[in-house]
Amino acid sequence: MANVIDIRNLTKSYGKNRGIxxxxxxxxxxxxxxxxxxxxxxxxxxxxxxxxxLKGYSGEIRVLxxxxxxxxxxxxxxxxxxxxxxxxxxxxxxxxxxxxxANVRGLDCxxxxxxxxxxxxxxxxxxxKELSLGNRKKVSIVCAMQHRPKLxxxxxxTSGLDPLIQRNFFELxxxxxxxxxxxxxSTHVLSEVNKYCKTAAIMREGKLKMxxxxxxxxxxxxxFYEEENI
Amino acid sequence: MKTIFLGELxxxxxxxxxxxxxxxxxxxxxxxxxxxxxxxxREMADAFSSMGAFSDAFGMSTLSIATLKGYFAAEIxxxxxxxxxxxxxxxxxxxxxxxxxxxxxxxLLSLPITRKKVVLSxxxxxxxxxxxxTCICAFFYSMGFIVLDEELPAKExxxxxxxxxxxxxxxxxxxxxxxxxxxxxxxxxxIGIAILFYGFDLIGRIIPDLKEYLFLGPxxxxxxxxxxxxxxxxxxxxxxxxxxxxxxxxxxxxxYDRRDLAS
Numbered sequence: 001m002a003n004v005i006d007i008r009n010l011t012k013s014y015g016k017n018r019g020i021x022x023x024x025x026x027x028x029x030x031x032x033x034x035x036x037x038x039x040x041x042x043x044x045x046x047x048x049x050x051x052x053x054l055k056g057y058s059g060e061i062r063v064l065x066x067x068x069x070x071x072x073x074x075x076x077x078x079x080x081x082x083x084x085x086x087x088x089x090x091x092x093x094x095x096x097x098x099x100x101x102a103n104v105r106g107l108d109c110x111x112x113x114x115x116x117x118x119x120x121x122x123x124x125x126x127x128x129k130e131l132s133l134g135n136r137k138k139v140s141i142v143c144a145m146q147h148r149p150k151l152x153x154x155x156x157x158t159s160g161l162d163p164l165i166q167r168n169f170f171e172l173x174x175x176x177x178x179x180x181x182x183x184x185x186s187t188h189v190l191s192e193v194n195k196y197c198k199t200a201a202i203m204r205e206g207k208l209k210m211x212x213x214x215x216x217x218x219x220x221x222x223x224f225y226e227e228e229n230i
Numbered sequence: 231m232k233t234i235f236l237g238e239l240x241x242x243x244x245x246x247x248x249x250x251x252x253x254x255x256x257x258x259x260x261x262x263x264x265x266x267x268x269x270x271x272r273e274m275a276d277a278f279s280s281m282g283a284f285s286d287a288f289g290m291s292t293l294s295i296a297t298l299k300g301y302f303a304a305e306i307x308x309x310x311x312x313x314x315x316x317x318x319x320x321x322x323x324x325x326x327x328x329x330x331x332x333x334x335x336x337x338l339l340s341l342p343i344t345r346k347k348v349v350l351s352x353x354x355x356x357x358x359x360x361x362x363x364t365c366i367c368a369f370f371y372s373m374g375f376i377v378l379d380e381e382l383p384a385k386e387x388x389x390x391x392x393x394x395x396x397x398x399x400x401x402x403x404x405x406x407x408x409x410x411x412x413x414x415x416x417x418x419x420x421i422g423i424a425i426l427f428y429g430f431d432l433i434g435r436i437i438p439d440l441k442e443y444l445f446l447g448p449x450x451x452x453x454x455x456x457x458x459x460x461x462x463x464x465x466x467x468x469x470x471x472x473x474x475x476x477x478x479x480x481x482x483x484x485x486y487d488r489r490d491l492a493s
Contacts, residue, residue: 052339053339053490072344073342077342087336087337101341140337
C-alpha cells in the first residue's frame with residue numbers, strides 16, 4: 001500500500017530547545033494511525049511540520065506523494081486538519097465559518113457539512129464567541145471533514161466532546177476511511193487507540209518509536225510516559 | 231484569495247466605519263465652527279503669522295487662518311493627518327499578527343492557500359480600507375464647505391487628500407512589515423509610530439537644523455499648510471516614502487512566508 005505520509009529524518013529545534021529529533025514515520029493509505037505521547041513530546045511539532053506551520057526543519061516530508069514544501073497548497077487541498085485548540089474568528093457565526101472554509105477551498109460542501117452538523121449536533125446559527133471548547137471542536141471537525149479529504153490529521157480531537165459525540169465522530173472517521181481516506185490521530189486517550197487505530201507510534205522527548213501493535217495495556221502505556229528513554 | 235479578502239474586510243468593517251465617521255465628522259464640525267470663530271480669527275491670524283519658526287511650522291506665515299482655506303489647512307489638516315495616520319497604523323499592524331494572537335492562524339493556514347496569498351489578501355484589505363476611509367473623510371469635509379456655502383479649493387483639497395492617502399499607505403506599509411514579525415497585536419506601537427512621525431515633522435519644521443532631514447518622515451509631503459499654500463511637493467520625500475513602503479511590504483511577504491507559526 002502507498003504511503004500517505006512519509007517523513008524521513010525530520011529534526012526541528014526551537015533555538016536551543018529540543019523539538020523533534022530524527023523522526024522517521026510512514027502512514028499507509030487507509031490507516032487510522034494512533035500518535036501517542038506525553039505533553040511536549042513533539043507530537044504537535046511533527047504534525048505542524050507536516051502541515052507547513054513550522055519552517056526551518058531538516059529532513060524530508062512527503063504527503064500524498066507530494067513534497068510538503070513545493071506542493072504545499074495542493075497537499076492542503078486534500079487534507080482536513082483539526083487543531084487541539086479549535087479557534088475561529090469570534091464575531092463570525094458557525095455557518096459563516098464553515099462556509100468560509102469551503103469557499104477558500106473553492107468548493108460547495110454544503111450537503112456534506114449539513115450531514116456532519118446533523119451527526120455532531122452542531123447549531124450553525126450561534127456565534128463562535130458563544131461556544132464552549134467542545135462546541136468549537138465540533139465546528140473544527142466539520143471544517144476538517146466537509147470537503148471529504150484524502151488525509152485527516154486530528155490533534156487531540158475528543159477532549160471536550162461528550163461521549164455520544166465522540167462515538168459519532170469515530171463513526172464518521174470509519175465511514176471516510178472505508179471510502180479510502182487515511183487518518184492520523186494524535187491523542188492521549190489509550191482506549192481510542194486500542195479501539196480505532198490500526199497502527200500506532202509513541203513519541204517521547206522528541207523521538208519516535210513505532211509500536212508493534214496499537215493494542216497495548218494501560219500499564220505498558222503509562223510506562224512510556226514514565227520511562228526516561230524509549 | 232477573494233474569500234480571505236472579503237472575510238477580512240467584513241471583520242474590519244466596524245472599525246473602518248467608526249474611524250472614518252469619527253475623524254470625518256470631527257473635521258466636518260470643525261469646518262462648521264469656522265463661521266462662529268471668523269471674527270476672532272483675524273486677530274489670531276495676525277498673532278500666529280508673527281511667531282517666527284512656529285508660524286513656519288504650522289504654515290501660518292504663508293496661510294491665514296482667517297480664511298477658510300487657511301483654517302482648513304491648520305485645523306482639519308492636523309486632525310486628518312493624525313487621525314488617518316493612526317487609523318492606517320492600527321489597521322495594518324494587527325492584520326497579520328492577530329491570527330496568532332487570536333489562535334486562528336492554524337485554521338486559516340490549514341486551508342489550501344499559500345502564505346504569500348494570505349499576505350496579499352490582507353495587504354489589499356488594508357489598502358481598500360484606506361481608500362474607503364479617505365473617501366468618507368473627503369465627503370464629510372466637502373459637506374462642510376457646502377453647508378457654509380463656501381467654494382471648495384478643489385485642486386488643493388484633492389492634492390491634500392491624495393498625499394494624505396499616500397502618507398497613510400507609507401505608515402501602513404511600515405506597520406504591515408512589523409505585523410508579520412509579531413505574534414501579538416502591537417496596536418500601541420502602531421499608534422506610537424504615527425505620532426512619532428508627526429512629532430518628527432513638527433519639530434523638524436521648528437528647528438532649522440532638522441529641516442533637511444524632514445524628507446525621512448511621511449508627514450513632510452503630506453503637510454496641509456504646505457499643500458494649501460501651493461508649495462512644491464518634496465520629491466525626495468515621496469521617493470523615500472516609496473522606498474520605505476516597498477521595504478515594509480516586501481519584508482512582510484518574505485518574513486511571513488519563512489517564519490514558524492505559533493500555535
